[in-house]
Amino acid sequence: MLSYNKSVIPVIESAYDDLTNVEKSIADYFINYVNGEDLSSKAVSRRLFVSEASLSRFSKKLGFRGYREFLFAFQGSTKSEKNLDILTRQVLNSYQKVLEKTYSLIDNEQMIRLAQMLDLYERVYVYGIGSSSVVAREFKLRFMRLGLDVDYLAEAHSIRMNITRVNKLSLVIGISVSGRTEEVVEGLKTAKEKGAKTIMLSAAKVYEYRSFYDELVLMGGLKNLAISDKISPQIPALIMIDILYTHYLHYNKANKDEKLKMTLEHIDYELEE
Incomplete structure (x- = not known):
């Protein structure tokens, strides 16, 4: 273990x-x-x-x-020496480091709060550019199975045009490893100005943009993560999405299980016991 x-x-x-x-x-x-x-x-x-x-x-x-x-x-923190001579071990150690950072940063109460928040809004929009667009798409596919009305926007023009659909009944989630992706930051800023609830998922605290989102979800980043130095840059964000998904699935669980069952029946997929 x-x-x-x-x-x-x-x-x-x-x-x-x-x-x-x-x-x-x-x-x-x-x-x-x-x-x-x-x-x-x-x-x-x-x-x-x-x-x-x-x-x-x-x-x-x-x-x-x-x-x-x-x-x-x-x-109270401990460090262990790692053998980095083998390339495969370098990759595995990078994953281990991301998991340890996630463990250090995760706010369990925030995950519970966000899971409940997802059901409070009529529509959820997820913004992500580049590698973050992979996470945004995965978010849509995962949560859509549970009946969440969610859409993702993955390029600058789409994010800007989406402002016509955003209102006080919208929840807008931005994903940016650096916390500085211009299109995502601007998308959250304009959404908040229209009264939407906004969340940023990032590996950095950028205080100059802090007023643009109601919640900051910190994920475990690594040096040179954005350029895929050793592991895929979307990995830390996907870990956070998995944690949020698990909490969301177990919030009002009977209802979520029924929607998931309906989804799986329509795609002819059976869950393994």
Whole structure:
């Protein structure tokens, strides 16, 4: 059975772009930390040539009450050495890392809340460009089986034109690994202006766009994920979609099971026991 190390590293990485240069130097130190070094605030401040106040501000920006709380969480994380000599192992380790980051970032209460939210709106629209369009399409196919009225838009012109269909009874979900895909961000912004409920699924917190969506779902990203360095860039998003789908299936389960059964009967597919 796999076990996952709950780490604060994904939290640091998700907030990285919003950090000051001093805070980024602190972030880099902890991301690349070597076991055995003294992590007291005095020792770290001397080592990095930063003030202890900077360590405190860095910790608070990540959501901790101070450096002591951050350090407690960080020291609770464990790292294991991995043999990266074999190419196949590199890929498998990348998947393991994504799963560990997902485990660290997942907000179970948010998943329950979003699953229930899906049934509150007349129509759900999912926006995704490039590799994210694969996730948007998968979202539609998965949730449509359970009777959700959902559509996906996968290119800039379609997203812009879709604004005529968006209203206060719409739920609009944007998918962007970087959190900065222009068409997706603009689509959420205009949808929110029309009174729709909006959700962003991203591997980064981009504070300048935070007012454009009501919910931010953080997924576990990897360096160079967007260019498919080792694994497909849509993998972290698909994991989050699977978690949301599972919660949605079990919310008002009897009704969902009936709709799924009806769908499968029409495509002549039988579930295995």
